[in-house]
Amino acid sequence: xIKSVMKWSIIPLMVLCICASCKNDGKSLxxxxxxxxxxxxxxxxxxSLWNKPAGRALFEALDTDVPGLPQSERSFRISQISTDxxxxxxxxxxxxxxxxxxxxxxxPKFKFSRDVKASPQIIMSIQAPDEESFETFVRENKQVIxxxxxxxxxxxxxxxxxxxxxxxxxxxxxxxxxxxxxVPTDISYYKRGTDFLWASSNKETDDLNLVVYSYPFTxxxxxxxxxxxxxxxxxxxxxxxxxxxxxYMATDTLYVVSKDIAVKGEYAQEVKGLWAMKGATMGGxxxxxxxxxxxxxxxxxxxxxxxxxxxxxxxxxRKMEAALYTLQLPGEEPTEDVVLxxxxxxx
Numbered sequence: 125x126i127k128s129v130m131k132w133s134i135i136p137l138m139v140l141c142i143c144a145s146c147k148n149d150g151k152s153l154x155x156x157x158x159x160x161x162x163x164x165x166x167x168x169x170x171x172s173l174w175n176k177p178a179g180r181a182l183f184e185a186l187d188t189d190v191p192g193l194p195q196s197e198r199s200f201r202i203s204q205i206s207t208d209x210x211x212x213x214x215x216x217x218x219x220x221x222x223x224x225x226x227x228x229x230x231x232p233k234f235k236f237s238r239d240v241k242a243s244p245q246i247i248m249s250i251q252a253p254d255e256e257s258f259e260t261f262v263r264e265n266k267q268v269i270x271x272x273x274x275x276x277x278x279x280x281x282x283x284x285x286x287x288x289x290x291x292x293x294x295x296x297x298x299x300x301x302x303x304x305x306x307v308p309t310d311i312s313y314y315k316r317g318t319d320f321l322w323a324s325s326n327k328e329t330d331d332l333n334l335v336v337y338s339y340p341f342t343x344x345x346x347x348x349x350x351x352x353x354x355x356x357x358x359x360x361x362x363x364x365x366x367x368x369x370x371x372y373m374a375t376d377t378l379y380v381v382s383k384d385i386a387v388k389g390e391y392a393q394e395v396k397g398l399w400a401m402k403g404a405t406m407g408g409x410x411x412x413x414x415x416x417x418x419x420x421x422x423x424x425x426x427x428x429x430x431x432x433x434x435x436x437x438x439x440x441x442r443k444m445e446a447a448l449y450t451l452q453l454p455g456e457e458p459t460e461d462v463v464l465x466x467x468x469x470x471x
Contacts, residue, residue: 158218158242162277162439165200166217168210173223178255178262182221185266190438191381192396192409197438199270216242219273222249229253232261234268234467246276249470268466274442275462281446282306282462289450293323297336301424303417304452307334308443317363331431332444335359338424341416346423347393349382352414355425360399371403387415387449388460399429408432409441413448419455426451 160166165186173179186200205214232252239245248269252258262269289306296314297305300321311334313326319339325332337359345351353375360373380397393414400407410429417424428444430437449462 155239155243156216156241158245159213159216160218161201162218162280163200163273163442164217164219165202165273166214166220167202167204168207168214168220168222169204170206173225173255174204176255178223178225178259181259181262181266182223182250185262185269186221188266188270190441192379192398192411193437193441194398194407194409195437197436199438200273212241215240216245218242218245219276220245220247221269222247223258224249224251225253225255225258226251227253232257234265234272235470236272236464236467237470244280246273248272248467272464272467275464277442278446278449278462279464281443282449285447285450286458290323293334296321296323301336301338302420302454303336303424304450304458305334305336305426305447306450307447308332315363317359320359320363322364329432330435330440332440333429333431334444334447335364335427335429336425338417338422341421341423347382347384347414349380349395352382352393352395352412353377353380356412356427366401366404366406368403371401373399374402376400376407385413386463387413387451388456389463391416406431406433409437411441411445411448413451415451415453417453419453424451424453 167174167182169179169182183202186202188199190197190199229251230253232250235249235251237247240247250258250262252261285306285308288309290309290311292312293307293314294304296316297303300316307323308325310325311323311332314321314323319337321336323334339355343351357374364373366372376398380395382393382395385392385394395412395414397410398407399410408429408431410427412425412427415424415426426448428441428447430440430444432440452458
């Protein structure tokens, strides 16, 4: 029942995309626009295998929660079809996983291809010699799968931001920090402070917010969670008062996670968690990148946070997370793709 509902729900969108591509120039017939929405996944796996442990392992990997949200939201919207159902309309889906289980393989392996039948498109192949090794491999590498397709979508959003972004915020970041940063165009309301910038879409709900602040790189504890929270709360309390006297933004320390990442080949600290307004009933998720500006011996923190009461927050916070990757520090080259790690590209 679940499978059939999710399968047919994507067909109208596919038909629209196919029709739209036919109206374009001749090149679009060779590479039509891919169908599906961001963070939608299509798994091409026969029903018999989908309902066995191998298929359940893949479903459970994709069905994990997005970290750092105040309520449960799935990482992806999942649809599944059998191999004999892979018609032209389904073959142009934006994100496809195709298990490839054959005894010709000596060990399990990931591979991916770009823009095979449409653009933008990523097709991941999960190769394995048998069902048992496939199941084990997927369970052991479920985070690799989630991170890979999350970064795929981040890259797509980054490319869109490079073409269309808030010129107001970009100029403010230039003036205040000698950096560049591309954020969604509807973020234009702003407030400046000492070594601090807040910009917002200024909406009552689905509100997108950007924060940038800097401080000298002098403490060896800079990249610990405790130091991050201390610095974040200091800047927020001083610059982002709440709607009532004495209220201010603070970090919800019950859930803060940090991990080391690479941005443009350089070290960065990624922090995700929840914020809450002390003295007021407001809150939501945030994501931060802590980066080293080597030319000026300082730390630059860029953060996206959202306020969307009673709404889904996954796509909003991921939109802001993608924007963080566009930060261009002094002396850096323009924004490049978010690196797709750990998986071999089939060229």
